Amino acid sequence: MRFQTNGPHDDVGKADIIVGIQWGDEGKGRIVDLYAQEYDVVARFGGGDNAGHQIKVGETDIALRIVPSGVLNPHVALFIGGGTVVSLTGLLDELDRLAAIGIDISRVKISDRAHLVFPYHAAADRSNERARGSRAIGTTGRGIGPAYGDKVARTGITFADLAHPESLAEKLRVNLAARHASMPDEALPSAQELLDSTLAAAQRLAAHVVDGVDYLHRRLEAGDRVLIEGAQGSLLDIGFGTYPYVTSSHTIAGGACTGLGLGPTAIGRVIGVVKAYCTRVGAGPFPSELHDERGERLRAAGGEFGTVTGRPRRCGWFDAVAGRYAVRLNGLTALAITKLDVLSGMGRIGIVTGYRERGRDVGFAAAGSPDLEVVVEEFEGWKEPIGDVRSIADLPEAARRYVARIEELLAVPVELVSVGRERSQLAR
Ligand code: GDP
Ligand code: IMO
Numbered sequence: 197m198r199f200q201t202n203g204p205h206d207d208v209g210k211a212d213i214i215v216g217i218q219w220g221d222e223g224k225g226r227i228v229d230l231y232a233q234e235y236d237v238v239a240r241f242g243g244g245d246n247a248g249h250q251i252k253v254g255e256t257d258i259a260l261r262i263v264p265s266g267v268l269n270p271h272v273a274l275f276i277g278g279g280t281v282v283s284l285t286g287l288l289d290e291l292d293r294l295a296a297i298g299i300d301i302s303r304v305k306i307s308d309r310a311h312l313v314f315p316y317h318a319a320a321d322r323s324n325e326r327a328r329g330s331r332a333i334g335t336t337g338r339g340i341g342p343a344y345g346d347k348v349a350r351t352g353i354t355f356a357d358l359a360h361p362e363s364l365a366e367k368l369r370v371n372l373a374a375r376h377a378s379m380p381d382e383a384l385p386s387a388q389e390l391l392d393s394t395l396a397a398a399q400r401l402a403a404h405v406v407d408g409v410d411y412l413h414r415r416l417e418a419g420d421r422v423l424i425e426g427a428q429g430s431l432l433d434i435g436f437g438t439y440p441y442v443t444s445s446h447t448i449a450g451g452a453c454t455g456l457g458l459g460p461t462a463i464g465r466v467i468g469v470v471k472a473y474c475t476r477v478g479a480g481p482f483p484s485e486l487h488d489e490r491g492e493r494l495r496a497a498g499g500e501f502g503t504v505t506g507r508p509r510r511c512g513w514f515d516a517v518a519g520r521y522a523v524r525l526n527g528l529t530a531l532a533i534t535k536l537d538v539l540s541g542m543g544r545i546g547i548v549t550g551y552r553e554r555g556r557d558v559g560f561a562a563a564g565s566p567d568l569e570v571v572v573e574e575f576e577g578w579k580e581p582i583g584d585v586r587s588i589a590d591l592p593e594a595a596r597r598y599v600a601r602i603e604e605l606l607a608v609p610v611e612l613v614s615v616g617r618e619r620s621q622l623a624r
């Protein structure tokens with residue numbers, strides 16, 4: 197039987213969005229895989245291979261970086277939108293990996309507007325991080341910031357450029373020279389090596405590149421159901437996250453419009469994926485972080501190690517102040533809670549319900565304040581494993597109360613609760 201969501205809605209021509217509402221790794225990939233069963237197209241709108249979206253369906257257990265998480269639904273078209281930044285070698289490796297397990301990769305289309313990430317971007321990322329010293333962001337080192345930097349500086353190279361080898365060669369030469377000048381100690385490929393490898397990759401990818409605006413709008417106009425997949429999390433948004441400890445793109449739902457060339461009127465539902473506790477990988481404010489054995493227990497029970505870099509993720513209580521902030525940023529219509537099973541056997545569980553600074557109530561904007569104190573509401577935990585529960589009503593009473601409290605604090609209906617990594621492990 198197919199999974200029934202409350203969507204897609206009835207409005208033909210509208211796209212629904214799934215976004216993470218914390219600091220990434222909420223389980224977006226796992227939720228997109230589930231919802232994708234009811235859609236015809238799944239589209240990524242931003243980020244690059246800094247994302248790591250893990251999906252488990254039966255024996256298949258894959259981590260996706262740039263290919264949309266609808267991939268294990270054979271009927272779904274997979275679209276990498278114009279707001280993304282794409283490493284050619286990374287994409288080709290991923291496509292090879294997917295083809296090797298029998299996936300039809302001809303379903304993958306890439307917008308001609310998407311920008312390319314070159315080895316000189318990754319080198320600049322590393323070099324910038326070194327220069328920041330103790331204030332390093334803890335990036336994934338994939339070159340994401342420098343690639344978006346080039347895009348904004350109007351020196352970026354797009355998939356459309358791959359069809360014009362002569363001007364491509366010139367752009368690569370100029371960009372490489374600038375990077376050589378700013379990072380004389382970094383070993384970078386020569387302009388010719390870079391051009392040769394880029395053209396070879398371009399040849400392999402040519403059949404996948406489309407006019408991205410025309411492609412997506414035609415699908416919508418034909419009545420196809422489009423699901424948009426966020427990467428990273430709302431609190432890593434370049435404009436509204438914990439700046440400068442953020443990624444370099446708009447990760448919030450509005451980024452889906454600018455990243456895909458859609459107007460706001462083309463958007464239907466906006467579903468926020470939220471982990472039942474909080475994690476963050478890399479540096480930056482994290483008010484509900486636990487620095488004791490409870491944080492370590494969450495890390496161990498939740499397998500909280502980065503999909504991309506393997507770094508241990510920082511862990512803490514669910515933060516309702518951050519949650520309410522993200523509800524506003526995204527205009528959420530529903531919530532999907534993930535990893536509730538990880539809290540089984542945790543003992544007492546906390547939710548951060550308020551921030552205080554020098555005796556005054558403050559909002560999420562104060563998250564980085566050195567004087568910040570958090571207000572924690574404590575809950576009785578539950579001991580039972582819940583991986584086999586399929587209905588929210590059948591959860592242990594303490595777990596039900598915890599879910600109901602999240603719903604109440606965020607004032608957005610909970611549409612489903614994920615209780616394990618496998619596609620079937622969900623309660624509704
Ligand atoms: P994403 O970046 O938001 O797609 O999330 P990641 O894939 O980086 O990290 C989420 C991790 O939690 C993955 O390993 C998922 O397989 C796993 N996961 C997702 N949902 C659940 C759940 O409900 N319970 C458990 N135990 N693991 C989950
Ligand atoms: P998914 O899609 C968690 C974090 C990095 C770093 C900051 C900037 O799997 O949820 P960047 O390489 O983007 O310049 O790093 O953002 N970060 C993520 N954290 N999940 C992600 O993606 C992330 N993508 C970037 O750890 O703190």
Ligand code: MG
Binds near residue numbers: 220222249250
């Ligand atoms: Mg991830």
